Structure formats: C-alpha cells, structure tokens
Amino acid sequence: MTRLTRRRLLGAGLAMPALVSPLAAMSGFDLRIGVVLPLGGPSRPEEAANLESIAEIARQGAVFGEEEMQRNGALFGHRVTLFTANAPGAEAATRAARRLVALNGVQVLVGGFTADEARALSRVADETGALFLNIASTSDALREDCSAQSFHIEASAAMYLDALAGWYVRAGHRNWVVLYGADAEGQARLDRARQSLGKRHWGAKIAAEVSVFDRDFSDALGAAFRKKPDAVLLLTNWHAQIDFLARYAAEGLTAPVVSFPEAATQTRSYYAAAMAAGRGAGAGHRATLWEPTLDAYGARELNARAAARWGRPMDSTGWAAYQAMKIAFDAAQFSGSTDGRAMATWLARDGSVLDLHKGIGVSFRPWDHQLRQSLYLVSLNPQAGTGRDLASVQDRARLVGELPAIYMPGTDPVERLDQLGDIARRGVCRSEGG
Amino acid sequence: MLRKYLPLIAALMGSVAFASEDYRLFVSNEYGANLSMVAPEAGPQGEVSISGRPGAVRPRGMALSPDGRTVYVAVSDFLPQTEKPEDAIVAIDVATGEILRRYRAGGNPERIAISPDGKQIWAALEAIAQAVGIDAETGEELSRFPTGVEPEGVDVSPDGRWAYITGETSHTVTVIDTQALQLVTHMLVGNRPRDVVFSPDSSRAYASAEIGGTISVIDVAQHRVIDTISLGLDSRPVEVDLSPDGKLLYAAGGGTSAVYVVDTEKGEVAHVIKEKMGRRPWGVTVSPDGKTVYTANGLSDSVSVIDTTCMCVTGEIAAGRGAHSIEVGHVD
Known part of the structure; x- marks a missing residue:
C-alpha cells in the first residue's frame, strides 16, 4: 500500500496548475512575526533556567503555525513570515526583540518563557507598538501589570x-x-x-x-x-x-x-x-493547557497534522505557539491592519472571538488580557x-x-470560561506611560 | 437536501408528490463505521456496513443523487495524515442498502455534494486543504483546488454553476466554477464555517459558523456576503438545510443540543428548538414535503424528529454510534 502523507499530497498539489490560486497574486497584507526563544547553546547546564526543551517545542509549533497561516493567507494574497531568535534570559530577549522589530519589521512578538522574559518583551512591545503574545509565563503579576500591547495565551497561575x-x-x-x-x-x-x-x-x-x-x-x-x-x-x-x-x-x-x-x-x-x-x-x-490526545472540536485533526509534521505529539507550548500564529493572523485579517496597536485593539474589544480548537469561542479578558479558555x-x-x-x-x-466543561447548554459562554482565574474587573490595560 | 432536486424529480415522475412512505432516512455513524437506515414511520430498517473496522473508519458527510435513489457518503479514517483505501466516497442504493461503488478520494473527505445532473461529485478533503471534483460516471478526478486549512462544508448550486466549500481555520468559502473547472474566489465568512447550503433558486447561499455563532448570507451572483445572522455566541451551528421553498433555514446546534430555525426573508432567528432534543445534533435534513426535520445526534446516537408545524420534537429514533449526518433518500 502506498503511504501518501499530507506533505506528499500538498507537494504534488503545488505542481498542479489548478491548485495555484489566481488570487495569490493579489495584494494582501505582509504579517511578520518574531518568536523569541530561550534555545541557548550546547553547554547550558541542566537547571531551572534552562528552558531549551520547551523552546524547541515552541519553535516547532510556531513553524507549523506559520505554514498553515501561509496557506490560509495565500487564499487572499497575504504573506506570513516567521522570524526566530535564540535569546535565553530577559536581557537577551530584550535585545533580540528590538532587533526583530527594527531589522525584520516584525509587528508581532511571541515568547515569554519566564516572567522576566515576558515582562521584557511586553516593554519592547510598548516601546515599539508591536503586539506581544505570551505563550509560556503564568505570572499573575504580569497580568496585573497589564499592558495594552500584551496578551496572554498561556493560562495564568x-x-x-x-x-x-x-x-x-x-x-x-x-x-x-x-x-x-x-x-x-x-x-x-x-x-x-x-x-x-x-x-x-x-x-x-x-x-x-x-x-x-x-x-x-x-x-x-x-x-x-x-x-x-x-x-x-x-x-x-x-x-x-x-x-x-x-x-x-x-x-x-x-x-x-x-x-x-x-x-x-x-x-x-x-x-x-x-x-x-x-x-x-x-x-x-x-x-x-493542551493535550495531544484531545480528539473533539477539531483537535484531533490539529493534533494529527502537528504530529505528522514533527513526529511527536504537540505539547502545550507547541499549541500555544501555533495559536499565537493563528491569533496574529486572525487579528490582522479581521482588524484589516498589521499595525500592532490596531491588532491589539481588535483583540481587546468585546465581540472579538477566536477559535483555538477548544470547541468554544474564546476571547481575551479586557481587564488583564488573559485568554479565557478551558x-x-x-x-x-x-x-x-x-x-x-x-x-x-x-x-x-x-x-x-x-x-470548565464547555458542553453546558443554556449557560453564558463567557461566564462559563471565567470560572477560572482572577475575574475582578480592573478597568482596561494601558501601555507604560499611557 | 432532497428539496434541491424536487423540480427535477417531479418532472421525471410526472409531478407525483412524495408521501412519507416514499423516502428513507440514512444516518452516517462516525464511530460505528456504518449507516443506519430508518423509515420515517416504521423506525430502524437495518444498517449498511461501510467497514468492518468501527472506531477506525469513519463515515461522515452525505449527499443524494438527483433522483434521490443513491446516497453517497464520505468515508475516511482516524489517521488523517495518511491516505488509505478507506479514504473514499461510497455510493449506496437507497432502496436496497447495497453498496454500488467506491470512489477513491484521498485526503480525508469530510463532506460531499452532487451536481444537479448527477455527473459530478465534489468533496472537501479535510487533511490536505483541497476540494476535489470527481466524474461520477468514470470515477476520474476532474480537478483539485486549494481551500483554507480544514475544509468541510460543500454544496453545489441547484443551477449547477458553482461549488462552495468552507474552510474552518481560514473562515472562508471557496468558490469553484463547476463547468469551467476554475477557481473563482474565496470569501471571508464567520468564524469556523462548518457547512454551506444554496437556496433552491441558486440566488443565495448560507454558511454556518460554529465559533462565530452566525449564518453568513451570500449573494451568489456576486459571491459576496451580504448579511450575517447571529444565532447567539454559544449557538455553535454546524450542518444546515433549507425548507423546500427556501424560506426556513435549519441549523443543527451541535454544542448546544438545539436546532435554530432562521426566517431567511427576515434574516432572523424564528425558533430555537431545545426541548426533547437529542444530544449533540450534528446533521440536519428536511423531508421532501417540508413538514418534518430530522437531526443526527452524535452523543445520544439517535435521530430527533421535529414537526415543523409546532417546531417541536415529536420523536426520537435510534441510530448507530456517533450519528454524524442524515439524508433523505427516495425509495420508489
């Protein structure tokens, strides 16, 4: 039996004229996303600060997300480009983020493997107007600080x-x-x-x-x-x-x-x-945050595609990095802009609902920009x-x-998801000095 | 979706009206690897085995031939990244339940549609982000087209001009010219569009958005969304079907165990049917006379029977494991 994988089929498909969208040539947006990863080097000691393993998982999730969003973007002539930087620690993350914005023109920063790294990237986002998506820091203090440009896909402590x-x-x-x-x-x-x-x-x-x-x-x-x-x-x-x-x-x-x-x-x-x-x-x-054996809500298909891409189950940080790509793409598409501030405004507004393969529409809480989710x-x-x-x-x-269990007909979905975490409203998030 | 072909069937049969005993319901059972056959009045009529590997092979979306006598079912497996012989479209004789033919359709076909002349089969290939057209007579592939990632819903316009395919992660409907076999455009619709259906006169199409909780109303002449009907944020509509006159749209609210009834002229929800509904209604279909609506309920393994006079559930019929979609086939 011929084992025909999705990648083979996609590769074959690209050679078929009918599969080349006539819309691909149309003018679309140019979304640039920078992922700051503490990959480190070969001599890093085995200690709590060494987050190389989840950094690599995040890198894979981001690459997978880039590939899928490129495919979706091609339908409308949009371009999606991922830039990765190896920067363990807050200081290195700050330098890397500034370079990504200045030299590569990224409008979105992704990372935050410790509270310090997340805070550093949040500051760069405030300085530059980029959107920052935190994929790994659980710090509640970070949520309380709440910057207008920062959003938390990772669940809070x-x-x-x-x-x-x-x-x-x-x-x-x-x-x-x-x-x-x-x-x-x-x-x-x-x-x-x-x-x-x-x-x-x-x-x-x-x-x-x-x-x-x-x-x-x-x-x-x-x-x-x-x-x-x-x-x-x-x-x-x-x-x-x-x-x-x-x-x-x-x-x-x-x-x-x-x-x-x-x-x-x-x-x-x-x-x-x-x-x-x-x-x-x-x-x-x-x-x-995520489970690779989840097989409802389209999660089965997402997990299968991710596993086929990398030969390993998609762990939580890989899912968060994938969804960071998808969230950035949706924010650009639905806000009509790749400007970081415009995307942040769209993500923070009431009525902006995201589909992250958890079976229910999710959104960011306006008062701390924490993603509501199961x-x-x-x-x-x-x-x-x-x-x-x-x-x-x-x-x-x-x-x-x-x-929370999402299958609860008759209950408000936002209230349902807000059963977890700090839900006392504290106004809106502002940028430093804003 | 037999209502789409009613004019054609009426012409073929000398305008003979359907009686309830004329049709038979087919329910695809995703986890049972089979189809349940149900007579509206008499109840379960047995099963059609699609595979001897329940839990491994999954029949899902279905479509009906123009004469209503053949039901087609999209069959795939639970390993969406590897093409296997099970990735196929299976044609079944409505009257006998006999499997007539298998069409190769690699890439995890999820939902399908048949052109009004019965000559083309269109399928959404979920795992590879493509739509494929197949010649129903020869089984040859006509062409493939790119869609958004995770394509699902498919319908062909009753005038035979267009195939619409939804893309779940791209929030799109892809438009294909079925005569020229050309990609026409892609449209942004609601968040996670699951299914799409054309009006009987081919002037409108309706796309359900599960996460957005909306129905996008599409002007087919312009391939443009002209209205968005909210069913509620947590309505989670999946499969949709229309009454024979196109005035009522029925949307199965899978995650809310409800059926939403939309007045298509007013563009608003007319009824929400919840009481006595089976759990996780995923598939929905309307009887040829428009008097009854049936849902395939994935968590209660059953079919709910809705009387459209009272817009209420009047019965429940047992189906197989993981009921996914439901179609009305013609027996005579």
Missing part, C-alpha cells in the same frame, strides 16, 4: 490553581501541605493557592506552608510526613519538582503530589522524567513503557477531564 483546587478538593482532598519556592514567584503562587484552596468555595484547609530553598527538602518532607495531608501542593519550579518527587518517593510517602503546571512540566518528556524520578508520586494527575486534566500512565515512537510517547498521559 490563578487559572491553573483554581482548576487544580476544583478537581482535587471535589475528589475529597481537603487537607493540604503547600510547598513553594523561596523567590518572588514562589511567594506569589503561595498567595494565590491560599485563595484557591481556602477563600473560594472549596472548603479546603492548608495544614502547613513550607518554603523550599535550593534543593533542601528536609522541612518539606517533614511536614508531608507529620501533617498526614490528603495531598501535597508543589509550587516550585519544574527542576525542583523533579528532585522533590525523587526524594518524596524515596521516603515512602504516599499522599498525592499535585505539581504546579508551569510550561516546562507540560511535555511528554517531562512526564516520563517525573514518573522515573518519583515512581507513584510522579504519576498522578496534572493540569495542562484547561485539561491528564492522568500520567506508569505503564506507558519507554518506547519513543509516536504512539508510545503519546501513551504517557491520558485525558481525563476538562474545566
């Missing part, structure tokens, strides 16, 4: 924590030990976790809060042992999460560990590492084995939930 609290507390986990990083982001996550667990309607109790510095887990493990919690909420960075899981499993502790799902933890590779390090403790449930709960599969083929890698996790 508040959204993830509300989703996790919703799932776990309803499942009977009331008594919690919370572990948090000894930095500003760790403290911010702790503050928001208190809201999710205690001040919303979940009725949970925090038995202990323990700060984790570097890789010293002695106090954390002691609290997890003494307090006999129903669950341990682990709010540290991705690297410390792996180390903690290994120590926790070695101590023989059994309460479920609920890990904060920063972008670097939402990959099939990370799932394998967590299960290897923490055995049972690493194999629980996780919240995700999140997913996955269950890691310790029986997945070590195969590296697509099916085996995909089998490392299974979709088990969606929050």
Whole structure:
C-alpha cells in the first residue's frame, strides 16, 4: 500500500496548475512575526533556567503555525513570515526583540518563557507598538501589570490553581501541605493557592506552608510526613519538582503530589522524567493547557497534522505557539491592519472571538488580557513503557477531564470560561506611560 | 437536501408528490463505521456496513443523487495524515442498502455534494486543504483546488454553476466554477464555517459558523456576503438545510443540543428548538414535503424528529454510534 502523507499530497498539489490560486497574486497584507526563544547553546547546564526543551517545542509549533497561516493567507494574497531568535534570559530577549522589530519589521512578538522574559518583551512591545503574545509565563503579576500591547495565551497561575483546587478538593482532598519556592514567584503562587484552596468555595484547609530553598527538602518532607495531608501542593519550579518527587518517593510517602503546571512540566518528556524520578508520586494527575490526545472540536485533526509534521505529539507550548500564529493572523485579517496597536485593539474589544480548537469561542479578558479558555486534566500512565515512537510517547498521559466543561447548554459562554482565574474587573490595560 | 432536486424529480415522475412512505432516512455513524437506515414511520430498517473496522473508519458527510435513489457518503479514517483505501466516497442504493461503488478520494473527505445532473461529485478533503471534483460516471478526478486549512462544508448550486466549500481555520468559502473547472474566489465568512447550503433558486447561499455563532448570507451572483445572522455566541451551528421553498433555514446546534430555525426573508432567528432534543445534533435534513426535520445526534446516537408545524420534537429514533449526518433518500 502506498503511504501518501499530507506533505506528499500538498507537494504534488503545488505542481498542479489548478491548485495555484489566481488570487495569490493579489495584494494582501505582509504579517511578520518574531518568536523569541530561550534555545541557548550546547553547554547550558541542566537547571531551572534552562528552558531549551520547551523552546524547541515552541519553535516547532510556531513553524507549523506559520505554514498553515501561509496557506490560509495565500487564499487572499497575504504573506506570513516567521522570524526566530535564540535569546535565553530577559536581557537577551530584550535585545533580540528590538532587533526583530527594527531589522525584520516584525509587528508581532511571541515568547515569554519566564516572567522576566515576558515582562521584557511586553516593554519592547510598548516601546515599539508591536503586539506581544505570551505563550509560556503564568505570572499573575504580569497580568496585573497589564499592558495594552500584551496578551496572554498561556493560562495564568490563578487559572491553573483554581482548576487544580476544583478537581482535587471535589475528589475529597481537603487537607493540604503547600510547598513553594523561596523567590518572588514562589511567594506569589503561595498567595494565590491560599485563595484557591481556602477563600473560594472549596472548603479546603492548608495544614502547613513550607518554603523550599535550593534543593533542601528536609522541612518539606517533614511536614508531608507529620501533617498526614490528603495531598501535597508543589509550587516550585519544574527542576525542583523533579528532585522533590525523587526524594518524596524515596521516603515512602504516599499522599498525592499535585505539581504546579508551569510550561516546562507540560511535555511528554517531562512526564516520563517525573514518573522515573518519583515512581507513584510522579504519576498522578496534572493540569495542562493542551493535550495531544484531545480528539473533539477539531483537535484531533490539529493534533494529527502537528504530529505528522514533527513526529511527536504537540505539547502545550507547541499549541500555544501555533495559536499565537493563528491569533496574529486572525487579528490582522479581521482588524484589516498589521499595525500592532490596531491588532491589539481588535483583540481587546468585546465581540472579538477566536477559535483555538477548544470547541468554544474564546476571547481575551479586557481587564488583564488573559485568554479565557478551558484547561485539561491528564492522568500520567506508569505503564506507558519507554518506547519513543509516536504512539508510545503519546501513551504517557491520558485525558481525563476538562474545566470548565464547555458542553453546558443554556449557560453564558463567557461566564462559563471565567470560572477560572482572577475575574475582578480592573478597568482596561494601558501601555507604560499611557 | 432532497428539496434541491424536487423540480427535477417531479418532472421525471410526472409531478407525483412524495408521501412519507416514499423516502428513507440514512444516518452516517462516525464511530460505528456504518449507516443506519430508518423509515420515517416504521423506525430502524437495518444498517449498511461501510467497514468492518468501527472506531477506525469513519463515515461522515452525505449527499443524494438527483433522483434521490443513491446516497453517497464520505468515508475516511482516524489517521488523517495518511491516505488509505478507506479514504473514499461510497455510493449506496437507497432502496436496497447495497453498496454500488467506491470512489477513491484521498485526503480525508469530510463532506460531499452532487451536481444537479448527477455527473459530478465534489468533496472537501479535510487533511490536505483541497476540494476535489470527481466524474461520477468514470470515477476520474476532474480537478483539485486549494481551500483554507480544514475544509468541510460543500454544496453545489441547484443551477449547477458553482461549488462552495468552507474552510474552518481560514473562515472562508471557496468558490469553484463547476463547468469551467476554475477557481473563482474565496470569501471571508464567520468564524469556523462548518457547512454551506444554496437556496433552491441558486440566488443565495448560507454558511454556518460554529465559533462565530452566525449564518453568513451570500449573494451568489456576486459571491459576496451580504448579511450575517447571529444565532447567539454559544449557538455553535454546524450542518444546515433549507425548507423546500427556501424560506426556513435549519441549523443543527451541535454544542448546544438545539436546532435554530432562521426566517431567511427576515434574516432572523424564528425558533430555537431545545426541548426533547437529542444530544449533540450534528446533521440536519428536511423531508421532501417540508413538514418534518430530522437531526443526527452524535452523543445520544439517535435521530430527533421535529414537526415543523409546532417546531417541536415529536420523536426520537435510534441510530448507530456517533450519528454524524442524515439524508433523505427516495425509495420508489
């Protein structure tokens, strides 16, 4: 049997005169998008700041998005061009973003793998009038700062924590030990976790809060042992999460560990590492922005195309980067302009609805420019084995939930999606000095 | 969509009006790899197996021959990136349920339409962003055309001039001149257009937008959107069909378990049918006399029966797993 892939068919199609649109020659817009990625170099140490793996996933998602938007744009003579820059860290990201705007003429910046990088790109967007789409930073402070030019595709920490609290507390986990990083982001996550667990309607109790510095887990493990919690909420960075899981499993502790799902933890590779390090403790449930086994709402087709393009499942950051391309394209198309400020205005206005393959029209909240959307709960599969083929890698996790559930006829879709995160209106977002 | 061919059939049959026993419903079952046959009065009449691999092979969109005696179904698989023999259009005899023929249609055909003379089959090839025309007699490919990514809805105008194909991620309708076999233009419509249908006089077309919650009204002479009818942000319309006189448009609200009825002259929603609806109505079709509307319900594996006098659900008939689309075939 001849295996005819989509790429072969597309390639063959391009050689057929009938497939060349007569409209391709018409004058369309010229959309230029710059993606700032912390790809780093070959000698980067294995540490929390090394985000090379998700940067590469994002690069693939952006390239895939560029290809599809080029195809859609060709129908009307539009051009879509992706520029990538390798820039780990906020300072490098700032320089790279300014170069992309000045030299390549990009109207859209995509990136934000840490809060500092996202804030740096947001400032460049304010300075230059470019549109900035944050695809990986969960920082709530970034949302509170809210620039007119910045929009957040990645879910906020508040959204993830509300989703996790919703799932776990309803499942009977009331008594919690919370572990948090000894930095500003760790403290911010702790503050928001208190809201999710205690001040919303979940009725949970925090038995202990323990700060984790570097890789010293002695106090954390002691609290997890003494307090006999129903669950341990682990709010540290991705690297410390792996180390903690290994120590926790070695101590023989059994309460479920609920890990904060920063972008670097939402990959099939990370799932394998967590299960290897923490055995049972690493194999629980996780919240995700996207799930490559989602097969409703057109997600099946999107996931299949992405997997065929790269030979691996599309993890969350790849989805966010893909959708950044699509959002930028739709904003240019429907605003009638590639000017960054015009696109930002269109994205922020009431009535601008986007289709991001989640089965429901989504939009950005006007008061913090956070994308309203559903999140997913996955269950890691310790029986997945070590195969590296697509099916085996995909089998490392299974979709088990969606929050908010989008199939709720008779309810307002915006209110439905606003069940997660900080929904107190705070006016509108403004650029620095604006 | 038999109403499109009513004038032609009436001429062929000496203006014999349809009675309810004259037709049979076909429901494509996406997860059952089969079609359910249903008699409107008598209920289920058995199944047509499309493949012995349920869960792997998926029949979805359907269309009817001009004489109403052959139903065509688009068949693909759940591996949209690889062309397999299952990627095909299957022709089935309405009276006997016998499979008459398979047309090769690589690239995951999702929805299809037949030209009024029955000579052309048009299909949206979902995985490869193309529309294809096929000679119904020889099975030869007539031509292919680019569409937006994830093309889905297809219809051919009753005058036989145009094929319209929706593109879900591009928010477009692609226009093809079916006689010259030329691409004419692309139009922007609502967000995530799922399906399109022409009015009986070929002057208008209506494209549903699932995420936009709208129906785009298209002036066919100009290939231009002239109106946008809002069904509500969360209405999520998918398949659409028209009453025989073209005055009422029925849109299956898959994500809301409702059917939206649009008065096409006023350009507004006339009714929303929710009570007793099956879950996730994806397909919708109107009986030849316009008195009954049927929906294929994907989550309740059933057909809802709507009486258009009361605009209410009067019955539910069992279908197969993952009911996707529904068509009315002529038995005589």
